Amino acid sequence: MREHIHLQKDRFLEELKDFLRIPSISSLSEHREDVRKGADWVVNALQEIGMENVNILETNGHPIVYGDWLHAQGKPTVLIYGHYDVQPADPLELWESEPFNPTIREGKIYARGATDDKGQLFIHIKALELLMAEHGSLPVNVKFCIEGEEEIASPSLAPFIHENAEKLSADAVLISDTSFIEKGQPAICTSLRGALAMTVNVRTANTDLQSGSYGGGVPNAIHSLVHILDSLHDEGGRITVENFYVGVPTLTDQLRKEVAAIPFNEEHTKEELGLDHLYGEEGFTFKERTGIRPTLEINGVTGGFQGEGVKTIVPSEASAKISCRLVGMQDPQTIYERIKQHLEKHKQEGSHITTETLIQAKPVSLNSQEAMLQKAADAYEKVYGVRPMFPKEGGSIPIVEVFGRVLDTPVVLMGFGLPSENLHAPNEHFYIDNFTKGIETVCEYLYKL
Amino acid sequence: MREHIHLQKDRFLEELKDFLRIPSISSLSEHREDVRKGADWVVNALQEIGMENVNILETNGHPIVYGDWLHAQGKPTVLIYGHYDVQPADPLELWESEPFNPTIREGKIYARGATDDKGQLFIHIKALELLMAEHGSLPVNVKFCIEGEEEIASPSLAPFIHENAEKLSADAVLISDTSFIEKGQPAICTSLRGALAMTVNVRTANTDLQSGSYGGGVPNAIHSLVHILDSLHDEGGRITVENFYVGVPTLTDQLRKEVAAIPFNEEHTKEELGLDHLYGEEGFTFKERTGIRPTLEINGVTGGFQGEGVKTIVPSEASAKISCRLVGMQDPQTIYERIKQHLEKHKQEGSHITTETLIQAKPVSLNSQEAMLQKAADAYEKVYGVRPMFPKEGGSIPIVEVFGRVLDTPVVLMGFGLPSENLHAPNEHFYIDNFTKGIETVCEYLYKL
Structure with a gap:
C-alpha cells in the first residue's frame, strides 16, 4: 500500500x-x-x-x-x-x-x-x-x-x-x-472539553460624547467593559464567576499522573510561541490547564475610536467575545447564566449589558x-x-x-x-x-x- | 447690519x-x-x-x-x-x-x-x-x-x-x-484644559493561538490589556497613576462657587444623553469633573477577533487609545511618563507593552x-x-x-x-x-x- x-x-x-x-x-x-x-x-x-x-x-x-x-x-x-x-x-x-x-x-x-x-x-x-x-x-x-x-x-x-x-x-x-x-x-x-462562546455588549449614553465636554463626568462604555472583563479572573488566574467550578472533576493523583505522562517541553513551547512566561490558573501544570481544567478566554474586544490618529471621545458602546472550555459535568447553558449574573453584578453604574450565546457544547x-x-x-x-x-x-x-x-x-x-x-x-x-x-x-x- | x-x-x-x-x-x-x-x-x-x-x-x-x-x-x-x-x-x-x-x-x-x-x-x-x-x-x-x-x-x-x-x-x-x-x-x-493623547499596545505570543490547545495556559493580550486599563481608576473614579494629581490646583471655596455659578441641569443632561446615572470622581460635582479636574478616558480599544460569529483564539495583540485632560501645572510629557510607569507596573507576566504619544497640550x-x-x-x-x-x-x-x-x-x-x-x-x-x-x-x- x-x-x-x-x-x-x-x-x-x-x-x-x-x-x-x-x-x-x-x-x-x-x-x-x-x-x-x-x-x-x-x-x-x-x-x-x-x-x-x-x-x-x-x-x-x-x-x-x-x-x-x-x-x-x-x-x-x-x-x-x-x-x-x-x-x-x-x-x-x-x-x-x-x-x-x-x-x-x-x-x-x-x-x-x-x-x-x-x-x-x-x-x-x-x-x-x-x-x-x-x-x-x-x-x-x-x-x-x-x-x-x-x-x-x-x-x-x-x-x-x-x-x-x-x-x-x-x-x-x-x-x-x-x-x-x-x-x-x-x-x-x-x-x-465542552465549549461556550458568547458576546457581551456594554452601552452607556445614546451617542459617543466629546471628552472635553463630558470626559470624567459620564460613564465610559470601555471603562465599564474592561472593568467587568478584568473581574472574570483573580490575580492567580482563577475564574471568579460564582459556582463556575461546580461539576469540575477533582484532580486525583491518578489523573494528574495520566496528564503528566504526555510529554511537554516548556522551554520549547515558550521559544516556539515567543513567550517569556507561560500563564494560568495557580496550582496546575500547563498540561492540566490546557487539557482538563475549564477556561475562560476573551477572544476579541472592540469599542470606541480605532482608526488612525486621535478622536477624543467618551465611547458609548463596547463589546467583547468570550469563550469557555468546559469539563466534567459543567453544562454550557448553566455556565452562560452564571457569567451573565457575574457581569450584571460587576457592571458600573450607568451601563447596560446585553449578552448572546453563540456556541454551546458539552x-x-x-x-x-x-x-x-x-x-x-x-x-x-x-x-x-x-x-x-x-x-x-x-x-x-x-x-x-x-x-x-x-x-x-x-x-x-x-x-x-x-x-x-x-x-x-x-x-x-x-x-x-x-x-x-x-x-x-x-x-x-x-x-x- | x-x-x-x-x-x-x-x-x-x-x-x-x-x-x-x-x-x-x-x-x-x-x-x-x-x-x-x-x-x-x-x-x-x-x-x-x-x-x-x-x-x-x-x-x-x-x-x-x-x-x-x-x-x-x-x-x-x-x-x-x-x-x-x-x-x-x-x-x-x-x-x-x-x-x-x-x-x-x-x-x-x-x-x-x-x-x-x-x-x-x-x-x-x-x-x-x-x-x-x-x-x-x-x-x-x-x-x-x-x-x-x-x-x-x-x-x-x-x-x-x-x-x-x-x-x-x-x-x-x-x-x-x-x-x-x-x-x-x-x-x-x-x-x-491641557491634553495628552496616547496609544498603548500589548503583545504576548508571536501569533494568535487556538484556545482549545493553549487557552488557560498562555498569556492573553486582551486579558492583560483590560487588566492594566481597569487599573487606571479606583472604584471611586479617581485616577490611580502615581503622582498624577501633582500640580492640580486645590479646590478653593471661591473656585467651587465660580464653577457652581454656571447653570447645569442634571436631569436634563441625563435625559438628553439617555443615561440613568452620571459617573465620575467622588467628591466632585459634574461641572467640576468636566471643567476643572483632570481626567483620563479610554477612547478606543481593539484586539483579537471582532468579526461575525466565533473564533476561539487566545489573542496575541491588543491596543487602546487613551486621552487625558490636564489642569493647573500638569505637564503632558510628565503625565505620559507616569502613565507609562503605571502600565509597566501593572502588566501581567508574559506581556510586552509599547506606547506612543499622539497629542500633548498644556x-x-x-x-x-x-x-x-x-x-x-x-x-x-x-x-x-x-x-x-x-x-x-x-x-x-x-x-x-x-x-x-x-x-x-x-x-x-x-x-x-x-x-x-x-x-x-x-x-x-x-x-x-x-x-x-x-x-x-x-x-x-x-x-x-
Missing part, C-alpha cells in the same frame, strides 16, 4: 490543493456560496471513489454531504465524519503565503484548512480510493457524514443526527480532526480500552512503529458528544495533525508525511476491523 | 454648505487631498472678501492659510484664528443625514464640521465681508491664521507661531471654537477682566441682550496656550456653538440663529475695538 500511496502522492496533493483553494469559511455570511462549493467538491470526490447514495442534504445552515458503500456483508460499519468548512483567515497580513493559495514548503502544505480539517478528511477519501482500486471493494461498510458547520459548532448536524440515527447507525464513528502529541508520537484523544469522555480504539492504536503502531498515547485534549469538537450519545457508538478520534500546525491561526499547515502515513493507517485500520 | 445679514442669509448658508461638503479630516491620511481642498476653499473665501496677502503656507503636515488687511492706521490689530479641518465622521450608521452632505432641519445645519469649526470660522469671514461692503474698509486691522491640523493638536502651527511671531503680532487673538452655556446664554471661556487660563474680553462681552450683550458668562471649559484647544504665550496677547474665545451640537459625534450641527447673530456680534466687537 505504501508504494501505491507514494506513486500517486503528487496527484493526491494537487487534488487537496483544489479543495484548499475554496474559502469555505462557515462563520462569514459573505462566504456562503464558497461553503456550498466546498460541499459540491466533497460530493464529487466521494462519487469519484465509488461511494453510493452521495447526496447534498440541505439544512437551515450549510449543507451536509452524505455517501455510503454498504456491500461488506457481515462486516462492521464505520461512519466517517469530517468537515469541509474552515476558520476565517484574518489577520491576513501575518500569512507568509495566501491562505487560499495552497503552497508547499519544506514538506508541509500551507493553507487555511490544511490540517483542520480538509487535509485530514481527505486522508479517508484517498484511503478508500486505494482500497477500492486494489480490491474493487472495501473490507468494511462505510458511511460518510461530512458537514460544513463544524467551525460554528455544528448547529444543523446535531438535530440531523437525532433525526437520522437509523441512517447513520454504525459500529464506530471515525474522525480525523485532532493532533499527535508531537512529530512521530501519534495520539487517540479520549477526552474533549464535554465528552471516551474509553481508551474500547476495542474500536485499541484496533486504531494497532494500526498506528504498524505504520508509525510507535503505539499511540491516549491524551485528554483541551479542544472541543462539539459533535463528538452528540455522535457518541445519540448513536450509542464508540467514537475513534484518529488524528493526524501536529500541535504546531497553527490551526485557527495564520500559516496553518499540514505535514505531508502525516498525510501519506495517515492514508496508510486508515487502510490498516479498516483491514483490522 | 441685522437686515443685511437677513437679506443674504440664504447665500451665506449655500456657501457654508460648500465648505462643509469637503471631508477635510486631518487625522486620516486618505483625506490628505480633501484637507488641501479645505485650505484652497478658505483662500478663495478670503480673497473674495478683499483680504490681502492671502497665501497657502506649506508645513510638514497640512497647510496654514494666512491673509490680512492692514489699512486701519492707528487702530488695533485682531488675529483671527480658526481651523478648516474636521474630526472623522464614524460611526457613519448613526448619522441621520450624511456627514458631508450638509442638510438643514429645524433651524440647524447638520454636517461634520458645522459647529467645529467651519461654521464658526465662516462667521468671521462673512462679518468682514459685510463690513467691507458697507464701508469699503474695516474698523480694525485684521490678520487671518487658519490651520488644518487643529483636530490633531496643531503640530505644525505651534512652531509656525514661534517662527512668525512678528508677522502674527496682534492686540488680540480672536477665536470662535467654543460654546454657549446653553441656548440664549453666551459664554467667553477663560480656562481650557492647560491654559485667561483673565476675564482683560479689556479685550470685556469688550467682547459688551458685543454679545448688545446682540443677545444677555451678558456672557466666563466659564472654565473642560475641552482643549492646544494652540490657545501657544498664542497667548508666544505672542504675549490676550486670547478672546468668542464661541457661538451650543453644548448640545454633537461636536466630534454623529449628527454634528450648528444653530443657524447663532450663525447669523454671531456675524452681528463679531461686527459689533470690531466696531467697539
